[in-house]
Amino acid sequence: TRQYRITLLPGDGIGPEILAVTVDILKLVGTQLDIDFQFQEALIGGVAIDETGKPLPDETLEICRSSDAVLLAAIGGYKWDNLPREQRPETGLLAIRAGLNLFANLRPATILPQLIDASSLKPEIVEGVDIMVVRELTGGIYFGEPKGIFETETGEKRGVNTMAYTESEIDRIAKVAFEAAQKRSGKLCSVDKANVLDVSQLWRDRVTLMGKKYPDVELSHLYVDNAAMQLVREPKQFDTIVTGNLFGDILSDAAAMLTGSIGMLPSASLGLEKPGLFEPVHGSAPDIAGQDKANPLAQVLSAAMMLRYGLNEPKAATKLEKAVLEALAQGYRTGDIMSQGMKAVGCKAMGEVLLRI
Amino acid sequence: TRQYRITLLPGDGIGPEILAVTVDILKLVGTQLDIDFQFQEALIGGVAIDETGKPLPDETLEICRSSDAVLLAAIGGYKWDNLPREQRPETGLLAIRAGLNLFANLRPATILPQLIDASSLKPEIVEGVDIMVVRELTGGIYFGEPKGIFETETGEKRGVNTMAYTESEIDRIAKVAFEAAQKRSGKLCSVDKANVLDVSQLWRDRVTLMGKKYPDVELSHLYVDNAAMQLVREPKQFDTIVTGNLFGDILSDAAAMLTGSIGMLPSASLGLEKPGLFEPVHGSAPDIAGQDKANPLAQVLSAAMMLRYGLNEPKAATKLEKAVLEALAQGYRTGDIMSQGMKAVGCKAMGEVLLRI
Ligand SMILES: CC(C)[C@H](C(=O)O)[C@@H](O)C(=O)O
Ligand SMILES: CC(C)[C@H](C(=O)O)[C@@H](O)C(=O)O
Numbered sequence: 001t002r003q004y005r006i007t008l009l010p011g012d013g014i015g016p017e018i019l020a021v022t023v024d025i026l027k028l029v030g031t032q033l034d035i036d037f038q039f040q041e042a043l044i045g046g047v048a049i050d051e052t053g054k055p056l057p058d059e060t061l062e063i064c065r066s067s068d069a070v071l072l073a074a075i076g077g078y079k080w081d082n083l084p085r086e087q088r089p090e091t092g093l094l095a096i097r098a099g100l101n102l103f104a105n106l107r108p109a110t111i112l113p114q115l116i117d118a119s120s121l122k123p124e125i126v127e128g129v130d131i132m133v134v135r136e137l138t139g140g141i142y143f144g145e146p147k148g149i150f151e152t153e154t155g156e157k158r159g160v161n162t163m164a165y166t167e168s169e170i171d172r173i174a175k176v177a178f179e180a181a182q183k184r185s186g187k188l189c190s191v192d193k194a195n196v197l198d199v200s201q202l203w204r205d206r207v208t209l210m211g212k213k214y215p216d217v218e219l220s221h222l223y224v225d226n227a228a229m230q231l232v233r234e235p236k237q238f239d240t241i242v243t244g245n246l247f248g249d250i251l252s253d254a255a256a257m258l259t260g261s262i263g264m265l266p267s268a269s270l271g272l273e274k275p276g277l278f279e280p281v282h283g284s285a286p287d288i289a290g291q292d293k294a295n296p297l298a299q300v301l302s303a304a305m306m307l308r309y310g311l312n313e314p315k316a317a318t319k320l321e322k323a324v325l326e327a328l329a330q331g332y333r334t335g336d337i338m339s340q341g342m343k344a345v346g347c348k349a350m351g352e353v354l355l356r357i
Numbered sequence: 358t359r360q361y362r363i364t365l366l367p368g369d370g371i372g373p374e375i376l377a378v379t380v381d382i383l384k385l386v387g388t389q390l391d392i393d394f395q396f397q398e399a400l401i402g403g404v405a406i407d408e409t410g411k412p413l414p415d416e417t418l419e420i421c422r423s424s425d426a427v428l429l430a431a432i433g434g435y436k437w438d439n440l441p442r443e444q445r446p447e448t449g450l451l452a453i454r455a456g457l458n459l460f461a462n463l464r465p466a467t468i469l470p471q472l473i474d475a476s477s478l479k480p481e482i483v484e485g486v487d488i489m490v491v492r493e494l495t496g497g498i499y500f501g502e503p504k505g506i507f508e509t510e511t512g513e514k515r516g517v518n519t520m521a522y523t524e525s526e527i528d529r530i531a532k533v534a535f536e537a538a539q540k541r542s543g544k545l546c547s548v549d550k551a552n553v554l555d556v557s558q559l560w561r562d563r564v565t566l567m568g569k570k571y572p573d574v575e576l577s578h579l580y581v582d583n584a585a586m587q588l589v590r591e592p593k594q595f596d597t598i599v600t601g602n603l604f605g606d607i608l609s610d611a612a613a614m615l616t617g618s619i620g621m622l623p624s625a626s627l628g629l630e631k632p633g634l635f636e637p638v639h640g641s642a643p644d645i646a647g648q649d650k651a652n653p654l655a656q657v658l659s660a661a662m663m664l665r666y667g668l669n670e671p672k673a674a675t676k677l678e679k680a681v682l683e684a685l686a687q688g689y690r691t692g693d694i695m696s697q698g699m700k701a702v703g704c705k706a707m708g709e710v711l712l713r714i
Contacts, residue, residue, distance in 0.1 A: 090552045120482045120590055141498075141520060147555050158523045159559030163498060166515045193603070195447045198504050202516030225606045229614040232589065233477055246550070249582045250607060257586040 003036045004311055005067040007275070009060070011045040012089060013284025014294035014347075015073030021296040021351030022071070022303050028355055029319050040067065044096065045075030045089035045284075055092025061099045069310040070100070070277040073299060074284035097137050102269035102277055103169070104176040105135040105248065106309070109255035109265065114328045115337055118260030121235075129235045131255050132184060134177040135248025137269055139169045140199075142245045163199050165244065170206040176270070177242035178214040184239055189220045191227045191243040191251065203244065224251070231255055256281050263295035263336040266302035268309045276310040278302040288335075292346040295334035297324050300354065323357045330357075360393045361668055362424040364632070366417070368402040369446060370641025371651035371704075372430030378653035378708030379428070379660050385712055386676050397424065401453065402432025402446035402641075412449025418456045426667040427457070427634040428660060431641035454494050459626035459634055460526070461533040462492040462605065463666070466612035466622065471685045472694055475617030478592075486592045488612050489541060491534040492605025494626055496526045497556075499602045520556050522601065527563040533627070534599035535571040541596055546577045548584045548600035548608060560601065581608070588612055613638050620652035620693040623659035625666045633667040635659040645692075649703040652691035654681050657711065680714045687714075 008023065010016040023039060030037045042060040049055050055075075064070045075089040085091060096102075111119065111129040119126045144162030152158050174190075181188035190207045192200035204221055211219040222230065224247045230237060231251065235258050243251060256262050265281040280298030288294060300320055307317035332353050333342040345353065365380065367373040380396060387394050399417040406412050412432075421427045433446040442448060453459075468476065468486040476483045501519030509515050531547075538545035547564045549557035561578055568576040579587065581604045587594060588608065592615050600608060613619050622638040637655030645651060657677055664674035689710050690699040702710065 085552070085558065088552065094553070121478050125477045142553055144517075149555050149559050152523060156524045157559060158521055159554075159556030160501075160519060160521045161554045161556050162517060162519055164515055164517045166509060167513045193606075195442070195445065196451070196499055197516075197518045198506050199516030199518050201442065202506050202514060225610040228585065228607045228611040229619070232611055232614040233617075249550075250585045253582040254585040254589055254611065257589040260590075262586070 001034050001036050002313070003038065004069065005038045005040065007064045007067040007070045008039050008041045009044045009070060009072040010041065011073045011075040011284060012047055012077045013074055013286045013289040015075070015284055017290070017292065017294050017347045018280070018296040018299040019071065019073040021347060021354070022299045024351055025300060025320060025323065025354050026303055029316050032319070033313075033316050035313065035316060044072065044092045046077050046080045048092060049080060049083070049087055049089065053087070055087065055089050056095040056099070061096065064096065064100060064275060067275050069275045069306045071303060071306060072277055072279035074280065074282065076284045077286040094142065096277065097269060098143065100275065100277060101138060101271040103136060103138040104173055104270045105137040106180065106268045106270070106305070107133040107135060107252040107256070107265070107281060109133065109252070109259055111259045112261070112264065112325070112328065115259070115261045115264065117339060118337060119258060120260060121258060126235060126258055129258060131235065131238045132180055132240045133248060133252040133255055134173065134180055134240060134242040135252055136165075136169070136173040136244050139165055140245035163197070163244075163246070165199050165203060167202065167206055170203050171210060174207045174210040174242060177240060178210060178217050181217045181240040182214065186216055187218050187239040189222055189227070189238055189241050191222050191224050191241060191247055193224050194221070195223060207242065227251060228254060231258065252281075261337050263298055263334070264301065265298050266305050268302075268305040270309060274310065276306065278306040278310060292348055293335050294347045295336050296347050296350055297327075297334075300324055323354045326357045327353045358391050358393050359670070360395065361426065362395045362397065364421045364424040364427045365396050365398045366401045366427060366429040367398065368430045368432040368641060369404055369434045370431055370643040370646040372432070372641055374647070374649065374651050374704045375637070375653040375656040376428065376430040378704060378711070379656045381708055382657060382677065382680065382711050383660055386673050389676070390670075390673050392670065392673060401429065401449045403434050403437045405449060406437060406440070406444055406446065410444070412444065412446050413452040413456070418453065421453065421457060421632060424632050426632045426663045428663060429634055429636035430656060431637065431639065433641045434643040451499065453634065454626060455500065457632065457634060458495060458628040460493060460495040461530055461627045462494040463537065463625045463627070463662070464490040464492060464609040464613070464622070464638060466490065466609070466616055468616045469618070469621065469682070469685065472616070472618045472621065474696060475694060476615060477617060478615060483592060483615055486615060488592065488595045489537055489597045490605060490609040490612055491530065491537055491597060491599040492609055493522075493526070493530040493601050496522055497602035520554070520601075520603065522556050522560060524559065524563055527560050528567060529629075531564045531567040531599060534597060535567060535574050538574045538597040539571065543573055544575045544596040546579055546584070546595055546598050548579050548581050548598060548604055550581050551578070552580060564599065584608060585611060588615065609638075618694050620655055620691070621658065622655050623662050625659070625662040627666060631667065633663065635663040635667060649705055650692050651704045652693050653704050653707055657681055680711045683714045684710045
């Protein structure tokens with residue numbers, strides 16, 4: 001029996017519902033494959049603010065650190081939107097990324113044949129799209145100093161943030177990306193704004209240098225504006241993309257939306273050591289929270305990424321992925337991906353379908 | 358007779374060809390409407406580097422300053438791609454924006470019914486899309502200090518750029534955007550990353566404050582990652598968008614690509630005073646330069662923007678716009694927008710069609 005300590009962070013909105021479904025299927029797969037998951041729950045986001053005043057209580061960070069993997073659902077909601085930034089749910093997310101040193105964010109954007117019509121793009125354009133965005137997650141303008149709102153000599157305010165990367169920060173994310181590309185189709189596109197930004201020039205130089213160590217990976221470079229265009233124009237040209245924190249935030253969301261079904265997309269955030277953090281790309285959807293309408297599949301696929309990238313349990317990962325594909329193949333759909341002729345189910349019922357498969 | 362001094366900056370690649378077509382039609386419209394255009398040519402971009410060593414010679418800036426409007430074609434090419442940044446064509450573009458204080462960049466993304474099939478998005482998604490992106494152009498991370506590549510204490514390199522905005526910089530671009538929205542459908546969406554960036558928080562606060570002066574404009578705010586998604590998902594929800602320099606670079610290109618025919622899109626860059634600068638969104642296309650294959654229509658539409666926004670000659674502007682629409686209606690197409698059953702023409706022939714209309 002392999003034993004793993006998994007920290008569950010249900011968070012806000014639909015978080016608890018989709019995580020409950022996921023825990024059930026993890027337990028089942030654990031029994032089948034002789035894996036003993038030990039779950040412990042902790043607070044993050046709005047619910048943590050309400051109970052402790054902080055979006056990431058110290059205790060939560062400690063519990064996460066002592067576990068093998070962290071499974072996060074979703075955070076945020078209207079209720080906390082107007083608090084000062086230090087007390088906002090998002091700040092908890094940034095703090096846990098920094099606190100666990102999760103510098104590598106993997107965001108697949110894969111189009112499933114059954115859901116191709118959900119895309120706003122023409123089917124022939126998105127058919128077969130399978131992109132992996134590797135986003136740097138603990139550096140760049142998200143964390144660079146100086147930052148703040150300062151007074152200028154003339155007495156007016158000036159808002160400032162700093163986009164900065166050191167060579168070693170670039171090298172370690174580049175390494176993750178080259179290795180990901182190697183395991184995929186062997187094509188890596190690095191995205192920057194080196195025609196304008198010094199930090200991008202350093203980024204491009206270091207990625208190019210790292211490329212010499214991976215002669216089997218075909219490396220290309222695009223400016224971020226062009227990358228945004230090319231994603232819309234012909235997404236199939238991309239396989240693995242590597243980029244900084246801010247550009248990755250924008251491009252991974254654009255890539256996700258190409259699929260038309262953001263309720264299906266998982267993500268993994270990894271450091272050099274355990275634990276990694278695994279969460280769906282979609283948000284907390286406060287408008288449908290508690291109504292048994294949420295789509296739990298991105299959360300289940302996030303658990304699959306946890307098994308594959310965080311715990312090295314590829315067999316169990318495949319079981320989860322197959323269950324999701326099979327549920328779709330059998331025609332089960334939550335509201336967000338419903339289409340004519342399919343079987344509409346709620347969150348819990350989708351969970352039961354997965355357990356039956 | 359109204360007299361205007363127009364500086365022509367043909368630049369590189371297909372620039373000279375598309376500008377020649379545009380000058381011919383401007384001359385014709387001038388004769389028809391009793392406008393006397395006085396054209397003077399100057400160097401910018403790669404051709405300026407080759408002749409003077411600088412991407413924006415001082416003389417060019419002086420000529421521009423003494424004119425009523427600047428009509429730029431395109432800059433850049435493979436030949437200059439590996440020079441140090443100070444000697445690159447793009448640097449000339451940044452320098453002329455700063456030198457003429459062109460803080461407001463207007464980038465329409467309009468889908469023409471005749472070209473709807475060129476889009477990679479489904480026709481029902483893009484039909485009727487008519488977006489105006491108002492991008493701040495002389496501030497933000499493009500120009501913020503400190504910037505450069507520095508050595509850290511541990512001896513490794515660190516690339517740094519600064520994203521900064523003062524209140525007055527935000528106010529003046531917000532004003533342009535609210536006024537543009539007023540003249541359009543009365544909807545303005547401001548895009549920032551206020552959940553993470555201090556500079557965006559100041560941006561959001563000032564835009565909100567400015568909104569009080571425009572009660573007839575419906576103001577909304579989106580985070581940049583969400584804006585990128587929404588542009589792909591349902592572009593029709595947008596009318597006028599206002600955002601900073603970097604986000605505007607990315608989003609205006611994504612919006613442009615939704616139309617599928619970037620060879621059709623013009624742009625205007627304005628300051629508080631004359632001259633404004635007007636240029637197509639597309640680049641210099643070095644691969645087809647000198648072959649009479651380029652699409653001159655974005656350049657002609659840029660001249661229309663010059664007439665409308667730079668010289669206050671709306672009648673002449675409308676004449677140019679109508680000529681372009683009529684040429685398309687008659688089935689004339691350059692290679693980039695060619696489709697079955699249409700009449701393929703080169704750059705010069707397209708120009709002759711426009712003169713005939
Ligand atoms: C919520 C926000 C702080 C976060 C980010 O910008 O990283 C989110 O957009 C994401 O991509 O995970
Ligand atoms: C060429 C480059 C410097 C420029 C920019 O980033 O502003 C271009 O992409 C644009 O949008 O006009």
